[in-house]
Amino acid sequence: MTELARLKFYATQPHACSYLPRETATTLFLDPSQPMDSTLYAELSELGFRRSGDHLYRPHCQQCQACIPARIPVDLFCPTRGQQRIVRRNQDLKVTRQRPHLCDEYYALYERYINARHADGDMYPPNPDQFESFLVRDLPFAWFYEFRLEQQLVALAVCDVMPNGLSAVYTFFDPELDKRSLGRYAVLWQIAECQRLNLASxxxxYWIKDCRKMSYKREYRPLEVYVQQRWALMT
Structure with missing residues (x-):
């Protein structure tokens, strides 16, 4: 176990919130000089931290506590009929694991996804440097999971493998294949992968009640949230 009390953390200056308009955000992040391994990552994930690029971070806003860490306890997960249909609809996809890297095929899919789904967000317009700094890190626990229909790449899930679970870092997919519900399927596949690897969560x-783009997370039940310094099932 890491002595968490010895770790150094830094807070950013207040900046515009990416999720809630007219709100100001502050982020707490682990000292970048601290070596990041899966054990430390797992311990901080239990305290609501998350990874972006080379940084482990957690919202640290003084006036707002809207960002609530969320996880699925996979042994308790019970898929709905709709989720079962999504799994059946995508049984023809093949999933393979790759080391994180930037290539033309990945970036082309990422660019199409951002342009179609997030043109109103702070990741627009996309560019290769953004892709690389956000998703391509040389970390032993970080992986790309390719979802292919025959030879066609239709989705890519960036996922971290920790001792206590998987962390769904980011997923992008073909925006023209709406009927497949590829974003939801990627979550369902990662739940099944947790179960296969005997990982807990x-x-x-983060789940934000008033953010429409976060609402899909409540579809996976039961959902645990980190509030008042402990994990509890959302009612």
Whole structure:
């Protein structure tokens, strides 16, 4: 176990919130000089931290506590009929694991996804440097999971493998294949992968009640949230 009390953390200056308009955000992040391994990552994930690029971070806003860490306890997960249909609809996809890297095929899919789904967000317009700094890190626990229909790449899930679970870092997919519900399927696949690896939880990052783009996380039940310094099932 890491002596967490010895770790150094830094807070950013207040900046515009990426999720809630007119709100100001502050982020707490681990000292970048601290070596990041899966054990430390797992311990901080239990305290609501998340990874972006080379940084482990957690919201640290003084006036707002809207960002709530969320995870799925996979042994308790019970898929709905709709989720079962999504799994059946995508049984023809093949999933393979790759080391994180930037290539033309990945970036082309990422660019199409951002342009179609997030043109109103702070990741628009996309560029290769952004892709690389956000998703391509040489970390032993970080992986790319390719979802292919025959030879066609239709989705890519960036996922971290920790001792206590998987962390769903980011997923992008073909925006023209709406009927497949590829974003939801990627979550369902990662739940099944947690179960296969005998890992306790799938970490989904932050849930924000008033953010429409976060609403899908409540579809996975039961959902645990980190409030008042402990994990509890959302009612």
């Amino acid at each position: 799938l970490y989904l990052g």
